[in-house]
Amino acid sequence: MIAGPLYHMGWYHLFYQYNPDAAVWGNITWGHAISKDLINWQHLPFAMVPDHWYDINGVWTGSATLLHDGKIVMLYTGDTDQEVQVQNLAYPANLSDPLLLDWVKYPGNPVLLPPPGIGAKDFRDPTTAWFNPNGKWRVGLGSKVNKTGITLVYETTDFTSFELLDDVMHAVPGTGMWECVDFYPVSTTQSNGLDTSVNGKGIKHVLKSSLDDNKHDYYALGTYDSISDKWTPDNYDLDVGIGLRLDYGKYYASKTFYDQSTQRRILWGWTGETDSEAADILKGWASVQTIPREVVFDKKTGTNILQWPVKEVEKLRAKNTKFQKVLLKPGSLVPLEVGLATQLDILATFDIDKTTVEAAIEADVGYNCTTSGGSAARGVFGPFGLIVVADESLTEQTPVYFYIAKGADGVATTYFCADESKSSTAADVTKIIYGSSVPVLHGENFSMRLLVDHSIVESFAQGGRTVITSRVYPTMAIYSAAKVFLFNNATGISVNANVNVWKMNSAQIDYFPLGRQH
Missing domain, CATH: 2.60.120.560 (Exo-inulinase; domain 1)
Structure with a gap:
């Protein structure tokens, strides 16, 4: 799974999940790589490792948010010593360091626990936050109730205390657990990407989820009402999990980020292996990232997005x-x-x-x-x-x-x-x-x-x-x-x-x- 792409001070940062033991799904750490051009990459030391009770079983998928004052916060899912999925906060130790080498975990972690009615293992993968007209930030998380996949939304001003909104933003029966939820606007009139907080006329919102049951990434286009916190699909027959897929091949756990320097919405995807686990262990690594893709609304059809390799x-x-x-x-x-x-x-x-x-x-x-x-x-x-x-x-x-x-x-x-x-x-x-x-x-x-x-x-x-x-x-x-x-x-x-x-x-x-x- 992908964890928190980010553009910062001339560098593209990719925080990726790394497992030193290919035979075991656990003990996940966050690797860190940087690039000037999204194509040629240089590895940096690990950004975060599982070293606290609230993430000892894995530092899982998260997302970065660039705040109005230039600060960066990272929310990520931790798997606790009791195997409960919680949300944690981290931030750069030195914001003036363009490499963002050192990350500090908030001493009050976890900042979010599974709410009543949500399973201990069904609460993960926070989105990039978006700024609401009421002056507060909102963050989406994936979950499920029985076999209904859902997006929960929390509101915050400081990323240390959160309020769960009364109802889910969207739910689709029969789709199971939603992982790696992504939520972002696309322009119906322009060809550039948009900051995650943009809403209004000439804008649709993409809601995407990775279905844990079948390991496919689905998306749908719709309209987001920031007052009621409801997202409504344009076409219920093409709703999340039952309609369009981002990629019809070996592709999962994708995330986008907004590149403010070039005004692009960039998509990252994870491609797992299709050979045996024994082969993975023999070669000592498994899985790759696809070439980054720019995402825009398809103005010709009006029914889908377009994905294209970055220039x-x-x-x-x-x-x-x-x-x-x-x-x-x-x-x-x-x-x-x-x-x-x-x-x-x-x-x-x-x-x-x-x-x-x-x-x-x-x-x-x-x-x-x-x-x-x-x-x-x-x-x-x-x-x-x-x-x-x-x-x-x-x-x-x-x-x-x-x-x-x-x-x-x-x-x-x-x-x-x-x-x-x-x-x-x-x-x-x-x-x-x-x-x-x-x-x-x-x-x-x-x-x-x-x-x-x-x-x-x-x-x-x-x-x-x-x-x-x-x-x-x-x-x-x-x-x-x-x-x-x-x-x-x-x-x-x-x-x-x-x-x-x-x-x-x-x-x-x-x-x-x-x-x-x-």
């Missing part, structure tokens, strides 16, 4: 190769000669004769990425797309593709999928076909961006309306053996493809030279 990732781009107007007839497979294909940034667009789709009565009714049979299952209007992390023989491959299905009502629905079923010959790897529908509006071509980095593929469709993170473990499609292909397995359409491929340099990950920090 800083483009600093890693190296050699560029373009492929223009590649005709993919039904059943086509076209290799793309890009050289070493283990680290790539790929932009691809696909054009089809849409009159053919419009003329069809119905095709592939009830299509579903996960149960479809993958990229090898041929339909009238799909699949077509890219194959990455593949060897020459395609024994190993990770296809990312579009599939168009048309119902009896004449409505065509486009799906965006990633097929891991042949991603690795290793026997101890989970191999799933991920994906969901993605809106493709009139006049738009089919577009995708893929970030490929050895064993992880982050895929963005239609400017980030639908996103899939694939965690793959190739044994053959590695180093110089890795290849890229275009393919069209549709039986009823030809596809024209334009592809722009950059080789990517590696990000620099090392340790900050503390002796020369100033």
Whole structure:
């Protein structure tokens, strides 16, 4: 899980959870890394470790809040010596230190205990606080009552004493425990991010939760009434936990923060492993962070957010190769000669004769990425797309593709999928076909961006309306053996493809030279 991203005095700080024993979920500490550009990182000493009765079983997920006077407070969940989840306060020992090396735990911790009716293990993961018009700060926490997932809201002026508001901000029956709740505004008229406290005309609020029951991150758009402390979804059929997901792949426990220097809302996500625990222990580490993503409201659809890799990732781009107007007839497979294909940034667009789709009565009714049979299952209007992390023989491959299905009502629905079923010959790897529908509006071509980095593929469709993170473990499609292909397995359409491929340099990950920090 992620703990408290923060921008402070020219540095991006990431407080991440670290477990020195990959075989045990416990004894969690907060690691600390800094960056000037969100891409190249330097490790700092641990920010906080479990050393008090109120967090001895783990320093868990938390969030930072930048106060009006420039001070920083961090609320985090601690697991006590009695295995009760409580909320604790910490703050920098020296605010003028741009590295924020030393953190002080408030001597009066914990500042919040589970309220009546909430289980001792169902009370965690405070949000960044937002400032209310009544002059007080509010903080959201995830919980549940029976099988109903809920967001509790507390009010405070000093972050040491809190008042629980009378009713929950939002609840969705059947969704179970809500972890890592995130709550923030997005502008419906502008393309920049907003400070967490902003509300009013031209603003919607995103409410997001990580469902402990299925380990997926869901979000919904809605309206927040700061007087009644009620958040109402725009569409109850797309409510939190039953509608839209941030990412349809291996992705969980995400958090956003507002970067006041560039006016961006930046999203961080955690990608766990899909191989065995024994493999994790052997390599001595587990799980990675995805590339940071900028989040904005999708003004074209009005029904979702857009996620897009931060522009800083483009600093890693190296050699560029373009492929223009590649005709993919039904059943086509076209290799793309890009050289070493283990680290790539790929932009691809696909054009089809849409009159053919419009003329069809119905095709592939009830299509579903996960149960479809993958990229090898041929339909009238799909699949077509890219194959990455593949060897020459395609024994190993990770296809990312579009599939168009048309119902009896004449409505065509486009799906965006990633097929891991042949991603690795290793026997101890989970191999799933991920994906969901993605809106493709009139006049738009089919577009995708893929970030490929050895064993992880982050895929963005239609400017980030639908996103899939694939965690793959190739044994053959590695180093110089890795290849890229275009393919069209549709039986009823030809596809024209334009592809722009950059080789990517590696990000620099090392340790900050503390002796020369100033």
